Amino acid sequence: MNAGEILLEARDLALQAGGRVFCCGVSLEVAAGRCVVLLGPNGSGKTTLLHTLAGLRAPAAGSVSLAGRAPQAWPAAELARFRGLLAQQQDDHFPATVLETVLVGRHPHLGRWGWEGAEDAAVAREALAAVGLTGMAARDVLTLSGGERQRVAIATLLVQAPRLLLLDEPTNHLDLHHQIAALDLFRDLAGQGRAVVMVLHDINLAARYADSVVLFDGDGGAQAGDAAAMLDATRLSRAFDHPIGVVDDAGRSIFVAR
Incomplete structure (x- = not known):
């Protein structure tokens, strides 16, 4: 960089x-x-x-x-690898584990038919550790406090790695x-x-x-x-x-x- x-x-x-x-x-x-x-x-x-x-x-x-390029000139996946946005509010409509939620951030780094693997999971767990959520990978996001959910959102951005x-x-x-x-x-x-x-x-x-x-x-x-x-x-x-x-x-x- x-x-x-x-x-x-x-x-x-x-x-x-x-x-x-x-x-x-x-x-x-x-x-x-x-x-x-x-x-x-x-x-x-x-x-x-x-x-x-x-x-x-x-x-x-x-x-x-x-x-140096207009946002519209970027291919979508490449743009998602370059810039990441942390939204003001996080909406969870369905149950999912904390680890599954954080792994969403890896999608720009996967191929069209790609699936998260052990390396992606390791990156996600490292991000959870960085925000103080070690040991919470299996928790349902619907059970988290507002502050815990915000830290999950930050971890998701970290694994996106923009x-x-x-x-x-x-x-x-x-x-x-x-x-x-x-x-x-x-x-x-x-x-x-x-x-x-x-x-x-x-x-x-x-x-x-x-x-x-x-x-x-x-x-x-x-x-x-x-x-x-x-x-x-x-x-x-x-x-x-x-x-x-x-x-x-x-x-x-x-x-x-x-």
């Missing part, structure tokens, strides 16, 4: 959903090794942008390219310990030459993990820039329509609602 290689590029994007226009003129480059956070109030367009970057919806204006990870609220349902463990894991993957774009709601987690931030203002606007510049108390107060202060904690900025 080549550090610094541009895996995702968006140029002059404008998005439209439900009659509203978002993100007019936003441009973004995401290189291997980088972690980008989409931050802003509810309903401001973060998920819409993430799905547009994934190639799941067309922008109203502008363009998206993945490693270079570009697009994460919609990856800390959903997770307690503090597992929030930090999951975000450390994604940060480590970026350090190995992948790229991460994720929606977060916690400003302090964004400050801890982001190299760059796309900050939504709730009125249809968004700005992209280095985390240090975007995570400014005045700018954040305007975006969230609430006074936000900043305190120093051993050299680290901590943002607090006033």
Whole structure:
């Protein structure tokens, strides 16, 4: 994996959903090794942008390219090996074991008539260990707590092994310990030459993990820039329509609602 290689590029994007226009003129480059956070109030367009970057919806204006190619130019299986999306919610309509659920992530790596084998199962068990679910492979996903199910979803993404990870609220349902463990894991993957774009709601987690931030203002606007510049108390107060202060904690900025 080549550090610094541009895996995702968006140029002059404008998005439209439900009659509203978002993100007019936003441009973004995401290189291997980088972690980008989409931050802003509810309903401001973060998920819409993430799905547009994934190639799941067309922008109203502008363009998206993945490693230099439009999403529509990628064969489906190749695209699934390149970029993975962690959805905001996980829906399970039928019983399945945790291992069977995680193995779904291996499908892009199998041939047309391929079937998961021992090597795929080993990859899945390794992913379960990485999210702290060792020994739960035989559990029915319908019996899991929300946090356990979220970690199964993260393990499924890990076995998919994409270079570009697009994460919609990856800390959903997770307690503090597992929030930090999951975000450390994604940060480590970026350090190995992948790229991460994720929606977060916690400003302090964004400050801890982001190299760059796309900050939504709730009125249809968004700005992209280095985390240090975007995570400014005045700018954040305007975006969230609430006074936000900043305190120093051993050299680290901590943002607090006033």
